[in-house]
Amino acid sequence: MKDETIICRCEDVTWGEIRQALEKGYTTLDEIKRVTRAGMGRCQGTTCRRIILREIAKFCHKSIEEVTIPTFRPPTKPVKLGTLAGDDDD
Amino acid sequence: MTMIKRASVVIIGGGIIGCSIAYNLAKMGCKNIILLEKNSLASGATGRCGAGIRQQFGTEMNCILARESIKIFENLSQELDYDIELNQGGYLMLAYTEKEVNQFKKNVALEQSLGIDVRYITVKKAKEIVPPLNTEGVLAATFCPTDGHANPFNTNFAYAEAAQRLGVKIYNFTEVREIKTENNRIVSVSTDKGEVLTPIVINAAGGYSGEIGKMAGVEIPVYSQRHQILITEPVDPLFKPMLMSFSRNFYCQQTPHGSIIMGFGDPDEPKGHDIGTSWQFARDMAQKMTAVVPLLKEVSMVRQWSGLYNMSPDSQPIVGEHPQVNGFYMAVGFSGHGFMLAPVASRLMAELILKGKTSIPIDRLDIGRFERGELIIEPSVV
Numbered sequence: 363m364k365d366e367t368i369i370c371r372c373e374d375v376t377w378g379e380i381r382q383a384l385e386k387g388y389t390t391l392d393e394i395k396r397v398t399r400a401g402m403g404r405c406q407g408t409t410c411r412r413i414i415l416r417e418i419a420k421f422c423h424k425s426i427e428e429v430t431i432p433t434f435r436p437p438t439k440p441v442k443l444g445t446l447a448g449d450d451d452d
Numbered sequence: 453m454t455m456i457k458r459a460s461v462v463i464i465g466g467g468i469i470g471c472s473i474a475y476n477l478a479k480m481g482c483k484n485i486i487l488l489e490k491n492s493l494a495s496g497a498t499g500r501c502g503a504g505i506r507q508q509f510g511t512e513m514n515c516i517l518a519r520e521s522i523k524i525f526e527n528l529s530q531e532l533d534y535d536i537e538l539n540q541g542g543y544l545m546l547a548y549t550e551k552e553v554n555q556f557k558k559n560v561a562l563e564q565s566l567g568i569d570v571r572y573i574t575v576k577k578a579k580e581i582v583p584p585l586n587t588e589g590v591l592a593a594t595f596c597p598t599d600g601h602a603n604p605f606n607t608n609f610a611y612a613e614a615a616q617r618l619g620v621k622i623y624n625f626t627e628v629r630e631i632k633t634e635n636n637r638i639v640s641v642s643t644d645k646g647e648v649l650t651p652i653v654i655n656a657a658g659g660y661s662g663e664i665g666k667m668a669g670v671e672i673p674v675y676s677q678r679h680q681i682l683i684t685e686p687v688d689p690l691f692k693p694m695l696m697s698f699s700r701n702f703y704c705q706q707t708p709h710g711s712i713i714m715g716f717g718d719p720d721e722p723k724g725h726d727i728g729t730s731w732q733f734a735r736d737m738a739q740k741m742t743a744v745v746p747l748l749k750e751v752s753m754v755r756q757w758s759g760l761y762n763m764s765p766d767s768q769p770i771v772g773e774h775p776q777v778n779g780f781y782m783a784v785g786f787s788g789h790g791f792m793l794a795p796v797a798s799r800l801m802a803e804l805i806l807k808g809k810t811s812i813p814i815d816r817l818d819i820g821r822f823e824r825g826e827l828i829i830e831p832s833v834v
């Protein structure tokens with residue numbers, strides 16, 4: 363994969379940035395998120411999460427199952443604060 | 453990484469407090485420091501916090517500590533060679549009650565006397581600073597332009613990596629299980645990965661600092677309490693400062709990256725270690741903030757989470773050595789302002805350990821104050 367390849371489209375994070383984080387020793391999905399912001403975008407990782415996990419697994423010579431956190435909760439859909447507040451009518 | 457057998461200092465906790473203490477100790481020449489983190493760096497309160505930094509407090513000590521912390525923050529990206537995304541957009545504190553107006557006037561007088569660039573401003577001026585602000589109910593405000601916020605992950609990692617460059621060893625996924633003492637002295641720390649002999653332990657375990665205290669055989673009067681927070685999608689710049697109110701109970705800030713972070717403290721939140729999230733919080737938060745900044749109605753929340761405040765009886769940190777256990781140091785109980793105080797608190801902690809005295813007096817933050825009944829009365833904390 364090229365360094366310029368965009369892995370997380372929402373947050374504009376490239377493979378190069380993720381590779382650097384991996385090389386620094388940040389080898390869990392949570393750490394990669396905190397260091398690069400990948401997976402923190404509007405889609406909450408629905409698009410990029412699997413690719414990042416795959417790359418972590420490859421980098422650490424582990425299987426995808428081993429690097430996946432079992433308690434991962436699916437992201438909620440973005441919802442307008444106005445809707446949450448309960449005044450839908452304006 | 454296999455655990456080393458002997459260390460000169462063992463720091464428990466890889467949040468901003470532990471990592472910044474590690475860095476400052478190493479910078480002052482201390483060797484053979486290790487830091488133990490049961491999860492990964494920034495997994496505790498630090499990586500979950502609002503990361504606001506303010507100098508607007510109601511006691512002289514807090515004003516001085518915060519002022520010195522900001523000075524460190526201003527050069528921290530260079531010092532640590534990592535962009536901490538410091539954004540000094542100011543803090544706009546809104547007064548909704550007469551009591552608050554009076555308190556704010558007193559605070560501003562105190563802050564100004566200590567050289568902090570803060571002003572008491574009219575509602576009209578507040579609206580100029582934050583055009584989308586709904587001023588209904590606002591009686592006055594205070595504004596400090598050098599307050600702001602930073603990226604909590606970057607700041608945490610910046611300290612950790614700088615500490616590692618200075619020789620500090622960081623062990624992730626290593627949980628402290630036991631602390632051994634002999635004749636009221638620290639002897640060793642045991643973890644799920646092995647034991648290490650050490651004369652000094654620093655408790656920087658945030659929401660679990662009370663549990664670490666028990667391992668060393670002491671009661672630290674702290675407890676933990678969940679605080680929830682949410683973030684929106686990134687949008688165009690709406691306002692620069694952190695908006696905050698004590699009486700209406702909210703804080704809200706737009707990050708340089710465009711997303712808006714907001715939170716409030718639920719007064720009925722039970723003590724404990726729960727870090728779940730609730731639908732009610734998102735609703736109440738949305739109601740509060742869309743009333744203050746109506747434009748926010750059109751902005752979508754993308755995520756919500758929570759973290760632990762580690763509270764002390766006076767909501768002020770406990771910093772110093774335990775009087776009954778030699779070598780057991782605490783930097784705990786930072787309640788809702790541990791991020792902003794970390795740069796200065798960690799420097800002072802390193803001075804205390806290595807020189808036995810601090811360049812800014814913090815003796816009042818000792819654990820003994822609770823027994824003596826000398827609580828610190830800070831009117832401006834949540």
Ligand SMILES: Cc1cc2nc3c(=O)[nH]c(=O)nc-3n(C[C@H](O)[C@H](O)[C@H](O)COP(=O)(O)OP(=O)(O)OC[C@H]3O[C@@H](n4cnc5c(N)ncnc54)[C@H](O)[C@@H]3O)c2cc1C
Pocket residue numbers: 464465466467468469470488489490491492493494495496497498499500501502503504505626627628629656657658659660679680681715758759760761762783784786787788789790791792793
């Ligand atoms: C929602 C929210 C908003 C906040 N907003 C702000 C703000 O705007 N400004 C501000 O200044 N502060 C804010 N705070 C407070 C701030 O986050 C904390 O005061 C600060 O992060 C504390 O840092 P810490 O390093 O002490 O704790 P933490 O970051 O919690 O680090 C403690 C670490 O110790 C580890 N640990 C615990 N037990 C063990 C063990 N047995 N062995 C090994 N490791 C262990 C934990 O895993 C954790 O990583 C907020 C907090 C929350 C929850």
Ligand code: FES
Pocket residue numbers: 369370371372373400401402403404405406407408409410411
């Ligand atoms: S693509 Fe990464 S968060 Fe959406």
